[in-house]
Structure formats: C-alpha cells, structure tokens
Amino acid sequence: MAVPQRSSGSRFTLAILLLTSVTLISLDARGYEPLANLRKATxxxxxxxxxxxSTIFDPIADAxxxxSEGDTLEKENALLREQLSELLEYRVTTEGAVEELAALRTQLDLENLGGQETIVAEITARSVxxxxxxxxxxxxxxxxxIREGMAVVSVGGLIGxxxxxxxxxxRVRLITDPNVNVGVLAVGTNEIGILSGGGVGQPLKVSDGIPVSTDVEIGSIxxxxxxxxxxxPGGFAVGTILEIIVxxxxxxxxxxxAPTGQLENLEFVTVVLYQPVTSDSGGG
Amino acid sequence: MTFFRLVKAGAVLIVLLILQLELFASIRFFGVMPEIMLGVAVASGWHGGPTDGAIMGFASGFLVDLYLASPMGLSALTYALIGYLLGIISELIAEDVERIVRTVISLVGIVLGLVTFVLFGELIAEPNLYNKNFGKILVVGGLYTGLFIPLLHFLMEWVFHQGNYRNNQIAMTRVQRN
Structure with a gap:
C-alpha cells in the first residue's frame, strides 16, 4: 500500500497546537488571571x-x-420509609441532642447560622x-x-x-470529592478533624485530627x-458518624x-455569603 | 481552512457543545454521557485530514475545557492529537471504505481519546481522573458516542467536503458546456 507523503505543515500545526495546550495547562495551574477571565467571558x-x-431540552431530560430512574426512585422511596420509621423512634433522643448542640454552639462561640446572609440558587446543570x-x-x-470558596448547603447541611x-x-464542588477537605468537629468535642470525600455514593471520612481519647459515638453529628x-462558618451540620475505626x-x-446534606435530586441550594477574615485558607 | 468552512465549523461546534451541555449531560446510560465533542475531533480528522483534524480537535477540546474543572487545555491537547491521528489513518485508508469500517475506527478513536485524556490528566495535572468507573466510562461512553458517529460524520462531511463537491460540480458543468 502506498503511504501518502504528509506535509511538514500538518506536523508543524500539530506541534503549535500541542504547545498551546501545554501552555494553557501550565498557565491554568498557576491561576493565571487573564485565562480565568477568558473562560468567564466565553x-x-x-x-x-x-x-x-435548556428551555427546550429540560422537559426531555426530565422525562x-x-x-431511567423509576426503579431507583422506588428503592429510594422504600429506603426513606424505613429511615423515617427509624428516625421517629430516635426522635426522643435527638430532641435532647438539638438542645445540646445549641448549648455547645454557645459554649464554643460558634456563629449562629441564622445570622449569616444567604442566597438561594437554582441548579442549572449537573456535571458535564x-x-x-x-x-x-x-x-x-x-x-x-457569590465568591470563591463560599459554603453551599442543602436540606440537612453542607454539601459543597x-x-x-x-x-x-x-460551579459548586461537592464534599463527596476526595480532593475536598473540611475542618469538622463532633458535637460535644473540641477536637478538629479533617473530613474528606469518599467518592460518589460513598461515605465521607475523617482520617486526621481525632485523637483516640476523644469521646465520639456512632450517630454523633x-x-x-x-x-x-x-x-x-462554624456549626454547619456535615454528617453523622456511621463507624469509628481506631x-x-x-x-x-x-x-x-454519612453526609447529612441532600446531594441527590436537588433543584435548589443555598449559598452562605460568608467570607472568612483570612482569605488564604486552604480548605480546613 | 477557508472562511466559509471556518464559519460552518464554528456553527457546528457551538451547536454540538450546547447539545452536549444541555441535553446529553442529562441523558445518561448507567451514569455515563456521550463524548460528542471527542466524536467531533474523530470525525473531523477523518474528513479534514491531519491538519484540519488537529485544529478542529483543539477547538472542540478547548470549548469543552471551558466547562470542566480539569485544567484548561487538557481536552484541547487530547482532542487535537486524536484529530491528527484519525487524519493520518484516513489518509492511509481507501476513500470508499465501508461505513462499518469507518464506524469501528471512529469508535476505537473515541476509546483511545478517553484513555489519552485520563493518561495525560494523571501525568500532567489532574490526579483523580482515573477512578473505579473508568472501565464503565470506556465501554458505555464509547458505545453511546458510537450512536452519534454517523451524524457526526455527516456534519463533518458537510463542513469539509460540500464546498469541494459543489466546486467540482460547477467545474464539471463548465467542461460539459465547453
């Protein structure tokens, strides 16, 4: 088979494009401002x-x-009913916990959630x-x-x-992402641990910062x-402890x-318009 | 690439990007969406040759990069390479090749594009692209995108060849008149 001669022009074009791509990657990694502006403008x-x-395709996507999720919804419904009956049984205990949480918030000088300015936003797209x-x-x-790094909550607590x-x-980066770290503490303790995501459908993990001596229980918030x-800001519910591994x-x-915030079938979320005094915080 | 082709290519890219973001991102099989823009790189390489394939691949990757959290340029790099590679392959294969062969090669191109994207991501910038769903994304994503391969080839044929065909027709008519 005769192999056609490729002009050096196509190789040169490819080289230029690859070089441009690598430059873009490098600039983006350094947080080059004009590139971010270009992204925003485009x-x-x-x-x-x-x-x-979106107006045209949303009904199709909903249908x-x-x-496709008919079965999933049925299973989810059954699971929710089960959880509801468990929660009703557990209600008496949690009533005490709510009072305890309020007292601890005062004790730990955590800011009151109600005092934060918030804004409700519609979810316009899932991951693309x-x-x-x-x-x-x-x-x-x-x-x-809305500014970079602000907390996003849904029913139940922090989600991203x-x-x-x-x-x-x-964009909202969800706390289920293994790259996301959140500084958390169990209600009733002072020890701050680093919580990170475990992936889609997986529980979150606190693998650093909780000493063995800390008194935490399964079910603690x-x-x-x-x-x-x-x-x-402090005091946002993030999850409940499912398991303790020493x-x-x-x-x-x-x-x-287990995350307390609703992560599935969301339509609206609330953004907490809170910015810490020091803006150079990494994640905790 | 002539100005007219550029306009056609731009229009096709924008329409497909919007379809990808607003329609196909929601219509998922087993949680996987089709990689339409990667399909564009593959089809444009096939119809446009290595140079135009690389340019179209870069453009489609760049548009996708605008909406991804992965570093800007990662998709552009991958798609440009895939467009170029498919351009070379198309030059080596007879023009009147069976459609099934073209589709299979395109599918392989898409799978190769997905693997390259993750490989470059892991090597260069994004350490978490490879995850336990990777196999599923390759299989389902490849096949799902494969459904749109004929449409993408049709569109790229329109972008790259219709002008030539028309010009040839005009030239032939002139010859017949003379």
Whole structure:
C-alpha cells in the first residue's frame, strides 16, 4: 500500500497546537488571571444560547430521568420509609441532642447560622463530564455576591463550596470529592478533624485530627469547625458518624461519616455569603 | 481552512457543545454521557485530514475545557492529537471504505481519546481522573458516542467536503458546456 507523503505543515500545526495546550495547562495551574477571565467571558457569551437550549431540552431530560430512574426512585422511596420509621423512634433522643448542640454552639462561640446572609440558587446543570461527577452548576454568580470558596448547603447541611464563580453562574464542588477537605468537629468535642470525600455514593471520612481519647459515638453529628482558617462558618451540620475505626499506630480515630446534606435530586441550594477574615485558607 | 468552512465549523461546534451541555449531560446510560465533542475531533480528522483534524480537535477540546474543572487545555491537547491521528489513518485508508469500517475506527478513536485524556490528566495535572468507573466510562461512553458517529460524520462531511463537491460540480458543468 502506498503511504501518502504528509506535509511538514500538518506536523508543524500539530506541534503549535500541542504547545498551546501545554501552555494553557501550565498557565491554568498557576491561576493565571487573564485565562480565568477568558473562560468567564466565553462562557458568558455562550450562556444565552444555553438558556434557550435548556428551555427546550429540560422537559426531555426530565422525562428521561423519570424513565431511567423509576426503579431507583422506588428503592429510594422504600429506603426513606424505613429511615423515617427509624428516625421517629430516635426522635426522643435527638430532641435532647438539638438542645445540646445549641448549648455547645454557645459554649464554643460558634456563629449562629441564622445570622449569616444567604442566597438561594437554582441548579442549572449537573456535571458535564464523565470524569468529574463532583460538580454542579448554579444560576447565581458574582453579581449576586457569590465568591470563591463560599459554603453551599442543602436540606440537612453542607454539601459543597463555590468554585470558579462567573458573573451569573457558579460551579459548586461537592464534599463527596476526595480532593475536598473540611475542618469538622463532633458535637460535644473540641477536637478538629479533617473530613474528606469518599467518592460518589460513598461515605465521607475523617482520617486526621481525632485523637483516640476523644469521646465520639456512632450517630454523633459532625459540624464545621469554624476555625480561624476555615472558609466555612462554624456549626454547619456535615454528617453523622456511621463507624469509628481506631488507628492504634497513629493513636487516632478514623470516622466514617454519612453526609447529612441532600446531594441527590436537588433543584435548589443555598449559598452562605460568608467570607472568612483570612482569605488564604486552604480548605480546613 | 477557508472562511466559509471556518464559519460552518464554528456553527457546528457551538451547536454540538450546547447539545452536549444541555441535553446529553442529562441523558445518561448507567451514569455515563456521550463524548460528542471527542466524536467531533474523530470525525473531523477523518474528513479534514491531519491538519484540519488537529485544529478542529483543539477547538472542540478547548470549548469543552471551558466547562470542566480539569485544567484548561487538557481536552484541547487530547482532542487535537486524536484529530491528527484519525487524519493520518484516513489518509492511509481507501476513500470508499465501508461505513462499518469507518464506524469501528471512529469508535476505537473515541476509546483511545478517553484513555489519552485520563493518561495525560494523571501525568500532567489532574490526579483523580482515573477512578473505579473508568472501565464503565470506556465501554458505555464509547458505545453511546458510537450512536452519534454517523451524524457526526455527516456534519463533518458537510463542513469539509460540500464546498469541494459543489466546486467540482460547477467545474464539471463548465467542461460539459465547453
């Protein structure tokens, strides 16, 4: 078979494109501001077309969801009924815990959640990638006062933080992402641990910071620590302890935590317009 | 690439990007969505050759990068390579090859694109792209995107060849007149 001669032009074009890509990756990794602005500007231009398309395609997507998740919804319904009956039995105990939580908040000088300014935002898109299922998009952005790193809550507690806010839309990085770290403490203790995501459908984990001597129980509520360097205000429920694993080498307790915030079938979320005094916090 | 082709290519890219974001991101099989923009890189490589394939791949990857949390340029890098590679393969294969062969090669191109994306991501910038769902994404994502391969080839044929076909027709008519 005769192999056609490729011109050096196509190789040169490829080399230029690859070089451009690598430069983009490098600049993006360094947080180069003009590149972020370019991303925001381009998405802002495409946004109106997306809105029109969304109006057209949303009913189709909804129909597909109801078709494909019929079984899942039935199972979820049965599970929820089961959980509801367990919760009703548990109610008497938790009533005491709520009072305890309020008292501890005062004791630990945690800020009152009700005092924080919040904004409700509609979820405009789920993850648009097969490789990053920990992202959702909301229809509010910097013009509504949303800033990078702000806490996002749903029914039950913290579910994520703002990432890359645009003018009219923002991305929310969910706490189930293994790269997300949140400083938490169990209600009734002072020890701050680092909670990280465990992946889609997996529980969260607190693998650092809880000494063996700390008195934590299964079912205890984990809340955001609200420590000085934390981007989140203190006292937000994050999860309940499912399992306690004692690490005898490091003399620490590893906690397996079920998120309390609703992460599935969300339509709206609340963004807490809180910014810590120090903006250089990494995650805790 | 002529100006007219550029306009057609831009329009196709924008429409497919919006479809990917607003429709296909919600219509998932086993939690996996089709990789339409990667399909564009594959089909444009096939119809446009290595140079245009690489350019279209870069453009489609760049548009996808705008909406991903992974570093900007990662998809552009991968898709440009895949577009170029498919361009080379199409040059080696007879033009009138059976459609089934074209579809199979395109499917392989898509799977290769997904693997390359994760590989580059892991090597260069994003350490968490490879996860336990990777196999599922390869199989379901590849097959799901495969459903749109004929449409994507049709669109890229329109972008890259319709002008030539028309010009040829015009030229042939002129010859017949003379």
């Amino acid at each position: 998405t802002a231009i495409i946004e109106p077309f997306r809105n029109i398309a 597909w969801e109801s078709l 990638s097969n490789f990053d299922p920990y992202m959702i998009e909301i229809g509010k952005g910097t013009q509504n006062g 933080r703002i990432e890359d806010p645009g003018l009219r839309s923002s 984990m809340v955001t620590s609200g420590s000085e360097r934390s981007p989140y 690490d005898e080498i490091n003399l620490e307790k590893e906690l397996v935590v």
